[in-house]
Amino acid sequence: MNAVATVFLYILTFLAMYVEVFFLVTFFEKRKEIVSHADDNPNRIYPNVTIIVPCWNEEKTVSGTVDSLLSLDYPKNALHIILVDDGSTDSTWAVLKTFENIPNISVYHKDNGGKHTAMNYGISVTKTEFIGCLDADSHVSSTALKRMIPYFDNPKVMSVSPSIIVDNPKTIIEWAQKAEYQLSVYIKKMLGLVGGIHVTPGPFSIYRMKVFRDLGDYKYAHKTEDMEIAYRMQVNGYKIEQCHDALVYTKAPRTAYALYKQRLRWIYGFINNTIDYRRVIMRSEYGTFALFTIPAGIVSIFSAMYLFSFMVYSLFSFVYDKFLRIEAVGKLWVGKPTFDLFFIDTHAFVFITIILYGLVLTSLFLGSKLANGKMKFTVGMIYYILIYSVIAPLWLLKALWKTVTRKEVAWR
Amino acid sequence: MEPNTKEEKINDWKKYLIVFFITLSLFSLALYVSNTFSGKKLNELKSIQDNISIDLLSSETQYSLLNDLDCSQVSPNSVLSDELNNLSKKIEYSDNNIGKSDQLTQLKESYSLLEIKDYLLMKELASRCGQKSAFVLYFYTTSDNCSECVKQGYALTELKEKYPALRVYSFDYALNLSAIETLEKIYHIKDTELPAMVSAGKVYTGFHSVGDVEKLMPTLKDLLKDTNTATSTKTN
Numbered sequence: 001m002n003a004v005a006t007v008f009l010y011i012l013t014f015l016a017m018y019v020e021v022f023f024l025v026t027f028f029e030k031r032k033e034i035v036s037h038a039d040d041n042p043n044r045i046y047p048n049v050t051i052i053v054p055c056w057n058e059e060k061t062v063s064g065t066v067d068s069l070l071s072l073d074y075p076k077n078a079l080h081i082i083l084v085d086d087g088s089t090d091s092t093w094a095v096l097k098t099f100e101n102i103p104n105i106s107v108y109h110k111d112n113g114g115k116h117t118a119m120n121y122g123i124s125v126t127k128t129e130f131i132g133c134l135d136a137d138s139h140v141s142s143t144a145l146k147r148m149i150p151y152f153d154n155p156k157v158m159s160v161s162p163s164i165i166v167d168n169p170k171t172i173i174e175w176a177q178k179a180e181y182q183l184s185v186y187i188k189k190m191l192g193l194v195g196g197i198h199v200t201p202g203p204f205s206i207y208r209m210k211v212f213r214d215l216g217d218y219k220y221a222h223k224t225e226d227m228e229i230a231y232r233m234q235v236n237g238y239k240i241e242q243c244h245d246a247l248v249y250t251k252a253p254r255t256a257y258a259l260y261k262q263r264l265r266w267i268y269g270f271i272n273n274t275i276d277y278r279r280v281i282m283r284s285e286y287g288t289f290a291l292f293t294i295p296a297g298i299v300s301i302f303s304a305m306y307l308f309s310f311m312v313y314s315l316f317s318f319v320y321d322k323f324l325r326i327e328a329v330g331k332l333w334v335g336k337p338t339f340d341l342f343f344i345d346t347h348a349f350v351f352i353t354i355i356l357y358g359l360v361l362t363s364l365f366l367g368s369k370l371a372n373g374k375m376k377f378t379v380g381m382i383y384y385i386l387i388y389s390v391i392a393p394l395w396l397l398k399a400l401w402k403t404v405t406r407k408e409v410a411w412r
Numbered sequence: 413m414e415p416n417t418k419e420e421k422i423n424d425w426k427k428y429l430i431v432f433f434i435t436l437s438l439f440s441l442a443l444y445v446s447n448t449f450s451g452k453k454l455n456e457l458k459s460i461q462d463n464i465s466i467d468l469l470s471s472e473t474q475y476s477l478l479n480d481l482d483c484s485q486v487s488p489n490s491v492l493s494d495e496l497n498n499l500s501k502k503i504e505y506s507d508n509n510i511g512k513s514d515q516l517t518q519l520k521e522s523y524s525l526l527e528i529k530d531y532l533l534m535k536e537l538a539s540r541c542g543q544k545s546a547f548v549l550y551f552y553t554t555s556d557n558c559s560e561c562v563k564q565g566y567a568l569t570e571l572k573e574k575y576p577a578l579r580v581y582s583f584d585y586a587l588n589l590s591a592i593e594t595l596e597k598i599y600h601i602k603d604t605e606l607p608a609m610v611s612a613g614k615v616y617t618g619f620h621s622v623g624d625v626e627k628l629m630p631t632l633k634d635l636l637k638d639t640n641t642a643t644s645t646k647t648n
Contacts (some may be wrong), residue, residue, distance in 0.1 A: 017435050018431060021435045169637075267512065324562050327563055328563035334570055338504075346446055351445050352439065354442075
């Protein structure tokens, strides 16, 4: 590698390490604020909350989603559920109709217009002060809502996000995502503590109605309406919190290709929403969101792609060297194998990589602690590091390509 | 309700700075550990270099005394011992992994001088005592992406494995050492025709496979026979 490429590599790894250190410093700085809100006030009067479930071809999963909402440990008369069929082409509407006789459930059907239109339809018929959404491929733990609502005791808090956990992982891809989602629990919590959350995810984020009254409805937002609304809130100084012990279980993509499609949409959304809101980047009046979250996201994209290029280059060099050996002597190995400590690679980059992966592993363990209450090693952590190192750059590259060529990404 | 006040949005620059310095410390730690290891490696090479200096002196002395020695008293193995081969590998590795440094260049120069001295000594021994031997002077370059040089290096390594008595003396064309330049002038070696090998006074440019070199140096097979005979005699 030439000197410029090496310097670039060091700059990117420095920035990637900066991001990890930032989270760790935040953890130690704010650890006393990381408390559970369960049963903190037995005399609390819980406010009316409406949960909207937008559905498009969710005949297989929506019943489980609604059942989990009905099982919420929350006063029944304060919980309202709105099911919106967004022009499904399967039997989703028929499934939804089976719930219409339940008193706190309302069922609506509309022509297909995309998830954001289903959400906006639900918002238009909502009468409560608090409103939430739940994707029809997810279900909530019974304690989730009761743990989230106390965050709104702070009048400045406008939205609270839960911790999303992969439901019943079976494949290697699902296990890798389980570790990743646990890592996200930690990262989101740290960002929540410093006002830097950039997405209020579809599965069970709760908002004050004021958000939509003041800032308007959900937008199309490159198929990531839950990211755009968070951007809009941050830009307008609306506080977003993260409730680490409110668990929502979601069905993760089972295959590498399904994961690729999902992440392509997410990263495409991040890139394009960031372009739409580029005016706020690195402007201190927009806080941690503009000074850290967005730049960290951009850095992570470039770091992943550069490291990927580096890996491809190293692999190519390795293969080329073997090719030369075969050409020269007809075999892969030349000379007697010898072991000498002298030949162990002691490049600075080796030690930097060890520190970086150490920080990532620490984050994974802290995520496990926040999500499960204990630090537990899972094989998914190894899957996560191995699989994401290889395939994440693919969706990053594709998302960038789609952005440059102004092509849309598909939902599924 | 008012949105968050500006005061709440004032960023903790102190924290950003602390994070920066912690990251810088971790980065510096990695660089320090790496430099420490590199330093140890260079010290190891320096130690070998010191041994080479003694060997070089010994070689010179042996060379000077050659006229007074009976051929039976001359060791068939020169100072170019396994240690020197080991040094050759370590220098090559350091060249690729530690990076250029004056210390490393100096070491390569010392190594090259010893090679030349050993070559002259062994050639003299072969001539005076009639020892069967095969020498290859191998010129390569590290300054360009010379894939043919890499291939030739592998072929020669393989040959040395096959014929332990073969003596390969490698010289980096990019090393500006007057002794090497003299060799290059003697054999008309040009940097545009690398890799180049010199054997029995003839120059061969470009890549030559193991089979090619065996054809060019028929004495190699004799060396193998001699080695086998010596080995079986020892075994018996």
